[in-house]
Amino acid sequence: MTHDCKGGLTYGDNCGKRCADRHCLNNSTCEANTGLCVGGCQPGWKDLDCSNECNDRYGAECSLDCNTRHCKNNNSPCHSRTGECVGGCKPGWMNATCTQQCAQGHYGDGCSNQCKDRQCYTNGTCDFQTGRCFGGCQAGWEGQSCTSECTDGKYGMNCNAICGECANELCDRVTGNCTDGCSDGFEGHLCKEVSPQKASDSTTVVSSAVMGVLSIIVIIQFVVIIRYILIVRKVRASSGPSVSFSNKPITRTTTTTSSVYEVVDDETNVRSPPAERVANTQNGQTNGTQHDYVNSSHQAERSGENGNHYDRLDVDVIGAGSPYSKIEV
Incomplete structure (x- = not known):
């Protein structure tokens, strides 16, 4: 049951709340039933009568989130009124709540460093937190911050x-x-x-090296060929007699079977033609009896006139070394 509280000193049920305990933004009147603060609450406080403190939030009407701050200490408490980071901010952030980024050209803890002090390629602009130069370093410098000169032996x-x-x-x-x-x-x-x-000297050295390699290849090929020839000869010698060739002229020896001739006496009435009649002159003597010699290996052919016709001798019986000589009839 609500009663009219006196003098604006209390409010609420049974006038149990004091108007002085509120955290109104200004000297607001105190409404008897609700204690409404006309004009709102002071930072860090909430509700109609501004009697409850902000939780994980801060600022006017608890409108700001404590988790959006960049406190160096992640466990820093969040004051409900100011949101101040105890222990300061992370690099690149500033003000009490560590929610404001460093101005352009500045970086690091408390935004106290200037990018122009670095040898950035992009004319003094750098990352607001680390100071890293965008686009790399100017010639002659290196490192993330472009504050180190090139080591010996390097440039650019x-x-x-x-x-x-x-x-x-x-x-x-x-x-x-x-x-x-x-x-x-x-x-x-x-x-x-x-x-x-x-x-020129380098070319000479290379040429000499190439010639040396080619010479070694030629020597190896020569050794392989010689080795191959020796192996072939060895195989032929072990497999049978070899055949050799000579440039000497070939001498052919012909063995001719001598024909057997028989002497035919005048009494037989068998005569050879006069041109083939010979006389025995063996031992330098001439036999008075004339003989005809015919090749006994041929058979005589007889004509119808009973004339005897004989083949000519197969061999020359009056040649060199023959015991017979040709006689004229």
Whole structure:
């Protein structure tokens, strides 16, 4: 049951709540039944009478979320009125609640560092949290923050290039020029061009190496051929007699079976033609009896006139070494 509270000092059921305990934004009147704060509550407080504190939220009417802050300590308490991060903010964030990003050109803890102090390729712009240069570093610098000079032997953007054949092995970290000149055999401002003399020497060395390899190949092939010939000869010798060839003229020997001749006396009435009659002159003597010699291996043919006709001798019986000589009849 609600009663009219006196003097605006209390409100609510049985006037049990004090108007002074409210957290009204201004000196609001105190409505007897609800205690309504006309004009709203102070930051960190809520409800009609602004008597309940914010939970996991903060600010006016508890409109801000404590989880959106970037406190360095993730367990930092969240004050219901201010939302302040106890222990400060993470890099790249600022103000009490750590909800504001660093202004452009600044980065790091408390946004106290400036990107222009780095050698960024993009004219002093960098990541607001880490300071990493967008687009890499200017020539002669390296690292995520582009604050380290190129190490010896390197040059150019992000120090990705390698120095040439410099006389002192060092080059300008920005341009790569060899300040003390080139080593022997190289030329150009970067000392990366081979001089003509060195190139000629290199060609000679390569040619010599190629010739050496070819010579070894020829020798190996020769040894293989010789070995093959020896193996073939050995196999032929073990398998049977070999056949050899000679350039000497071939001498043919012909054995002729001598014909057997018989002497025919005048009394037999068998005569050979006069041109083939011979006389025995063996031992230098001439036999007075004339004989006809015929080849006994041939059979005589007899004509119808009873004339005797004989084949001519098969061999020359009056030639060299013959015991017979030709006589005229």
